[in-house]
Amino acid sequence: MGEDQPESHHPSSMSTRSMENPSAADDAMPPDDDTNANSNKKRAHLNGANGHSRDGSEPVDPGALSRALQGVEQAARSRERTPVGSPSRKRQRIYGDRFIPNRDGRDLQASFSLIPDNNSPATPSKAKKRTPHGELHFQRNEEANRTFSNLLQSELFHNTVPQPTPPTLSPDPVFASSSHSTAINDPSRARTPPSNLSSSVLAPASLTPSTPHKNIFTYMSPQHHRNGSAHLTPSRTPQSRHGPNMNPHSDLYSVSPINYDSQRLLLSPKKQPRAVSKIPFKVLDAPDLADDFYLNLVDWGSSNILGVGLGPCVFMWNSTSGKVTKLCDLQDDIVTSVSWIQRGSHIAIGTNKGLVQIWDAERCRRLRTMTGHSARAGALAWNDHILTSGSRDRSILHRDVRQPEQWLRKLSGHKQEVCGLRWNGEDGQLASGGNDNKLMVWDKLNATPLYKFSEHAAAVKAIAWSPHQHHLLASGGGTADRRIKFWNTQTGTCINEIDTGSQVCNLAWSKNSNELVSTHGFSQNQIVLWKYPSMTQVASLTGHTYRVLYLAMSPDGQTVVTGAGDETLRFWKCFNRRQRDGIGGDGLGSRMELSSILR
Secondary structure (H helix, E strand, C coil), X not given: CCCCCCCCCCHHHHHHHHHHCHHHHHHHCCCCCHHHHHHHHHHHHHHHHCCCCCCCCCCCCHHHHHHHHHHHHHHHHHHHHCCCCCCCCCCCCCCCCCCCCCCCCCCHHHHHHCCCHHHCCCCCCCCCCCCCCCHHHHHHHHHHHHHHXXXXXXXXXXXXXXXXXXXXXXXXXHHHHHHHHHHHHCCCCCCCCCCCCCHHHHCHXXXXXXXXXXXXXXXXXXXXXXXXXXXXXXXXXXXXXXCCCCCCCCHHHCCCCCCHHHHHHHHCCCCCCCCCCCCCCEEEECCCCCCXXXXXXXXXXXXXXEEEEECXXXXXXXCCXXXXXXXXXXXXXXXXXXXXXXXXXXXXXXXXXXXXXXXXXXXXXXXXXXXXXXCCEEEEEEECCEEEEEECXXXXXXXXXXXXXXXXXXXXXXXXXXXXXXXXXXXXXXXXEECCCCEEEEECCCCCEEEEECCCCCCEEEEEECCCCCCEEEEEECCCCCEXXXXXXXXXXXXXXXXXXXXXXXXXXXXXXXXXXXXECCCCCCEEEEECCCCEEEEEECCCCCCEEEEEECCCCCEEEXXXXXXXXXXXXXCCCCCCCCCCCCCCHHHHHHHCCCC
């Protein structure tokens, strides 16, 4: 028998042990056992049951033997119910102060297989809340943060941020009076004690502190100082404090935990941020739409017809009827620029050979072809009857379409290809951008530029004049620059700029609000709506897989169309309808009414 095994309760083993050493059997039995009372009788019966007797005198009674066996079985059962202090085969678990998970009885493989994705509960009790995202949620958070800041400042400082005035340690009364006059002129500083103390108060007699009489929180009227009194603490409370307060907006009658100004701030109507759809409402295929940064192949005319240059052809899409018409096919040439006249149905087309053609879109008939450039004409701009073209030969030509001459005046200022041209008809100024990283402003038809701006670090193609403010010009730089800059062309200064983080391909001002839209290249190929002059993002639209090189706006100013090298045209609803009584109360309706006439 091993050390961990209990004593055997079989009768034969116990009887053998009793036969060999009866005294030892007596010593082995515990004194508290129930069988000790009849130990001698059991020993006699056991000896008789084995058929052995030391003296061999008497036979064994069968009845006594059966009773003896029953007694042994009862003793064995009692020992099983009351175990002795012998060690057990199964060890008990001992837990310490550290929590160790008990994994007995668990199917770890099945549990691992049932783990849901994204660490979400397998059977959620409620539907998961959609995490808000996007520019609209960002604008709401910003508005809430500004409101909280204004409310906190109003509660703590009552619209006046106190600044502690350091005590004057100089004995010079002149210096002391000058320091107090500085504190008086500064409206942002706290005025306790009253700021209209005269220099007589600062006499040496007033430097001795006086003991307050009754109320330390009462203040002296300014007239006491005019009388030359040296006592800084009044002896009685002003009479105005004893009269009834008749102000209905006083904090004494308010049941709100905030003051009246804060209540007005919270109850004032807030302008909700404008929601812009992130999905284009129409997508058109544009096969062979060139992926060339220096071309201008999309323009939307005042007759609500979109002109697009695709390879050697120009197509027109009527946004009202949805009809597509092929205007021309330049057999041995390629279209490099397209531009509608401001009012009417005439469209100008620039070609890769440097030609400029004028077509009547209603009759699909070419009116004339003008020469003058030795390389492709990639930029066109209209100003009434003046058509201006920019070319890869670095020149700019003014053409009067009413005269038979090929061109009226030639401008030479850029050192590389001219890729951006925009007329400001109201101020009579022309803006040109080139691959030489220069932005130039020309006054009317003068051959000398009015301003030359060299702040951009890449090609300047994106140019737009503000329809809401005179002499305000926006320009955007290419990949190495990525900035949008705003210029005052009356003073020739840069008034603002912002880093967009990507190549700026096009810019256009909204006709209905003081906002502008920009299109970008690598890396997100996005269309961004900006609020001017804060330059906060209203929305960022994505969908193109190539650089968004082309941009045009509808005559009503609500829709913009973008084109890219992925050979698609996407239409976005970006701006709201124009208000008849002006835009936002700024009185801008009259100027935009003229710029958005539909023919």
